[in-house]
Amino acid sequence: MDEYGPILLMLVTLIVLARLASGVFSRFGVPGLIGEIVIGIVIANLAIGDWSFLGMLGVEMGGAPSQGYEIVKLFAELGVIFLLFAVGLETKVKDLLSVGKAALLVATLGVLVPLMAGIALILAYDGNMNHALFLGAALVATSVGITARVIKDMKLIDTKEAKIIIGAAVIDDVLGMMVLAIVVGMTASGGVSVSHIAMISAEALVFVVAVLAAALWVVPRLYRYFEERDKNRIAGGGRPHPGVNKLVLAIAVCLGFSFFADMIGLAAIIGAFLGGMLLAEYAWEWKLDEKIESITTLFISFFFLNVGMQVDLGSLTSASALILAAVVILLAVATKYVGCNMGARLGDRSLSKGSRNIIGFGMVPRGEVGIIIAAIGLASGVMTSELYGVVILMAVVTTIIAPPLLARAFRKEYPPEYSLTQDDLI
């Protein structure tokens, strides 16, 4: 009677497969989200002759945009938005500012080292400056979604290392946006509009600073004002104001800030994180963490599935592409790790080698941000499809290898009682 049968089948099949894979992987001590990415690769590439598994589910990825895949991508986006919102809810501004210097240096060196190395590599490979600039920009991006899930699953958001990583990811995104603007300017017109870049950078900085200030001074005052008003009403014999549903308020802040960040050129997830931080002081009182977690649970598997689904195994057949991909992946891991490690050392002398290890690995995943940059390059005709395939693979592989390295580094610093509880992972 209804047009939603096929969509419901697709949703339930993908959720069940993702969670089963997550359960199997975490049984073997590997973070469950890797299982979700791997199942994404498998189902996107599982085809026998004319038959394909995704086609059976109504998810056609190539060619015309299909409704099924549009829904998967939307749910993936909402999943990572609500995940970062939840991380924001557990991050108080004061704590974040206390690691400000370290986060700033981690982000800056974590941007400069991969950018330079990426440009140098591609200049040596094919001598094309435009290719070099885009690959460099794609290496800059850090996708904090994966790291955030590992940190949340291990219940380690309160650690100093987690706060540095998250703070650095916000700054990294602002820097990455500036790099992308510069690269687009240089490749499109052959020149850079300094005023344009100054504009968008200023917008992003004002947004971030305004949210921090609002979280520190405006939101607590609003909260006290409404509390006082209700107290006075009750004292006057009246009923307290019914008020708004706190979950609806949180959803509106989460989606609204995500939209706004996207509009001014930041990643939507950075807006979601900042929106969460705005409400962090009241998250516990309003039970927002539990409630947002329920919503995240519905969506988040689609994010990791979709990371895997980006991998087109069929496109990776030429030997030179495979070798280039291997080199780019090594470079992506090494330069981010080294840059962030150095930044952490300069920024906070008290950090142990183990802590710098955590921070280095935590910044490695490129995830969807690297893919978006490569897609911009491909769409504007600057990237070759071979380089695009290499960037996709780099983004997916860094996303897959970072969580086990990060989890192990965390376990070394925060042993037994902090260890991964399997129950949280499936």
Place this chain on the structure above:
Amino acid sequence: MDEYGPILLMLVTLIVLARLASGVFSRFGVPGLIGEIVIGIVIANLAIGDWSFLGMLGVEMGGAPSQGYEIVKLFAELGVIFLLFAVGLETKVKDLLSVGKAALLVATLGVLVPLMAGIALILAYDGNMNHALFLGAALVATSVGITARVIKDMKLIDTKEAKIIIGAAVIDDVLGMMVLAIVVGMTASGGVSVSHIAMISAEALVFVVAVLAAALWVVPRLYRYFEERDKNRIAGGGRPHPGVNKLVLAIAVCLGFSFFADMIGLAAIIGAFLGGMLLAEYAWEWKLDEKIESITTLFISFFFLNVGMQVDLGSLTSASALILAAVVILLAVATKYVGCNMGARLGDRSLSKGSRNIIGFGMVPRGEVGIIIAAIGLASGVMTSELYGVVILMAVVTTIIAPPLLARAFRKEYPPEYSLTQDDLI
């Protein structure tokens, strides 16, 4: 950087507008969902010259399917699916079976009286038997989503009247499906395939009975088996099995049962309700009610918005269509109320007049089910577009007028301490 900016803007705008309208209406003592429907009507019809509010949000409803409206409809569907799943979670099979006879009679008379009256009316109006059959079928449907929200908001799921309404809605859907099959058979081939109707009716009955049986006998045994196994492991010095995330299990059951119900021709929401009932015994222990409520909160406003958005005020200009619509609406309310009231009287002599009032009004909303039937008729060329518009209006108006009548009837039987808490409504 991202393609989701416009979608995020659309989602947050619609959620905020819906909740504001809900808050304003409930301040004046009208159930908040009416505000959400009204705001749906307003924004779908708000256009000045070339400018339209929905167009600004990227929601184009007519002509080519737009991505924006597809997402609104999908969220609407998921909202009502999770709402009915939540109602199922609060409905134990034993309680439902205890009102079985009354529910059966309420459903049967609530189907027969509107069907006969609808056929008679249209035969008198234009003498076309095909038109008459489809309008009759559209009058049969009961959409329990609206009633369910009123009952949930008033925290009255535990009342006998609520159980009769919900049980009757399940039976009504099975009967309605049989009526639709008969009507489609009669209008398409001029004859009815008895074996075809017997087949789909048998499928639906087997499904419903199988779920009831599974809830009574299979699920408790599975639960005890896993509990025993964990006990034995702990007694043997091992760790309990990590188990699955209960919310993921619930989501899978909810979407899976919705799909299955849809596949065999029932409404997806009936499957969601039955799936919820399967887990009702463990909903409290697993905190499923709170968790599903968070998910429902994200989606449900889209359901009521979309009910309103179906109304095209521009199509209702001819006087004869308006008069016909008024007559059909009166008939829809009166016949459902009278049929269900009679059924309740015959089915359970102990029901007071007030209780029968509640049951009669609770079955009145036609909601999306009536619209789906009309759409089938329109697509198969049997309905005229005028009659289609009349059915849409009937579905929306019955959905709008039932909640206040139902809330008032409930308040008469269950006064003060049960009264609507505004906090739940916005």
